[in-house]
Amino acid sequence: MAEVGRVSIRLPSSIKQGDVIRVRSLVIHPMELVQRDKQGSLIRKNYNFIHAVVVSFNGKEVMRVETTQAISQNPMFTFPLRVDGPGKLTVAFSDTTGKTYEGNAEVKLS
Amino acid sequence: MAIMEPIKTTPVVRRRGFLRVVVGFVGVIVSASNVLFKTYAWGQGGSSGLPLPDEPVEATLKRLFGNRPLSPGEGKLKLELPLIAEDGGNVAVTVESNLPVSGAAHVNHIYVISDKNRRPMIAKFSFTPESGRALISTSIRLATTTDVRAVAEMSDGTLYAVSRHVRVTISGCDLPPQS
Numbered sequence: 001m002a003e004v005g006r007v008s009i010r011l012p013s014s015i016k017q018g019d020v021i022r023v024r025s026l027v028i029h030p031m032e033l034v035q036r037d038k039q040g041s042l043i044r045k046n047y048n049f050i051h052a053v054v055v056s057f058n059g060k061e062v063m064r065v066e067t068t069q070a071i072s073q074n075p076m077f078t079f080p081l082r083v084d085g086p087g088k089l090t091v092a093f094s095d096t097t098g099k100t101y102e103g104n105a106e107v108k109l110s
Numbered sequence: 111m112a113i114m115e116p117i118k119t120t121p122v123v124r125r126r127g128f129l130r131v132v133v134g135f136v137g138v139i140v141s142a143s144n145v146l147f148k149t150y151a152w153g154q155g156g157s158s159g160l161p162l163p164d165e166p167v168e169a170t171l172k173r174l175f176g177n178r179p180l181s182p183g184e185g186k187l188k189l190e191l192p193l194i195a196e197d198g199g200n201v202a203v204t205v206e207s208n209l210p211v212s213g214a215a216h217v218n219h220i221y222v223i224s225d226k227n228r229r230p231m232i233a234k235f236s237f238t239p240e241s242g243r244a245l246i247s248t249s250i251r252l253a254t255t256t257d258v259r260a261v262a263e264m265s266d267g268t269l270y271a272v273s274r275h276v277r278v279t280i281s282g283c284d285l286p287p288q289s
Contacts, residue, residue, distance in 0.1 A: 020241075020242030020243050033251075033283060034161045034228070034283075035287075036285070037287060038287045040287070042161045043161075044160065044161060045159075045160070046158065046159035046160055047161065048159060049159065052157070057240060060240065061238065062238050062240040062241060063235070063236065063237060063238065063240075063241055065233055065234065065235050065236070065246075065248075066233060066236075068229060068231060068232055068233065069229070069251075070227055070229065070232040070251045070283075071233060071249070072199060072200040072201075072249040072250060072251055072282070073199070073200070075249055076247075076248060077246070077247070078245070078247040078248070079235070079241070079246055080241045080242050080244070081240070081242060082239075082240055082242030094157075096157060096159030
């Protein structure tokens with residue numbers, strides 16, 4: 001999994017001022033599941049999964065997601081965004097190892 | 111012998127006393143760290159990566175919403191899920207709402223909760239006026255055939271909930287046990 005942390009963001013092909021668009025974002029991440037021993041009890045260790053997703057537009061936080069291990073591997077998130085003007089969209093995924101994976105997209109009006 | 115007697119007894123008494131102190135001390139440390147660890151785990155909301163204890167869905171709802179009642183959200187919230195999920199490890203879920211995200215009464219958060227997962231709380235989405243509308247979709251893991259709920263929390267504390275039943279063919283949460 002050499003590309004863990006690769007973030008891709010998809011925007012609609014045509015965006016007009018004032019539109020509420022759907023943004024699709026995807027991150028490559030294992031989202032580790034809890035493991036059990038043969039007796040069926042949980043193995044206590046630090047599991048690596050994404051626990052927070054923060055979306056910001058032009059530096060301002062517009063959306064936040066708290067996630068758990070019940071989110072799939074290589075998770076996809078769709079979220080809304082009201083576009084009042086062009087700008088830079090950032091989606092940051094933070095995992096429990098302390099790493100943050102960021103993806104950027106330019107929102108252009110057409 | 112008169113000399114041996116005190117030498118023989120004093121170390122035994124000392125050792126016993128010492129052991130008592132040590133055992134007591136270790137006990138105190140263990141219980142304190144247990145308490146500390148639990149508060150830490152709850153406070154972090156799972157961001158430490160350590161597994162949190164299993165929870166029935168009633169306990170999750172109580173932890174998240176206290177004793178506030180869940181009002182039926184039909185017509186306000188739309189929850190889209192497949193009827194049958196062949197792979198419980200990747201189930202697409204969409205929550206759409208016609209409730210506003212700005213103004214006097216607006217949606218602050220949308221929760222996705224699965225009744226029969228080990229930890230029912232799956233994700234919490236928080237909106238701002240810049241979101242424009244309340245709409246999310248993601249892919250989740252389901253342990254078994256279960257009801258999935260979407261709960262919208264309004265700015266005034268009102269809760270609207272809708273639920274859907276999903277049949278799961280292969281569990282998304284079972285890994286083979288480790289040796």
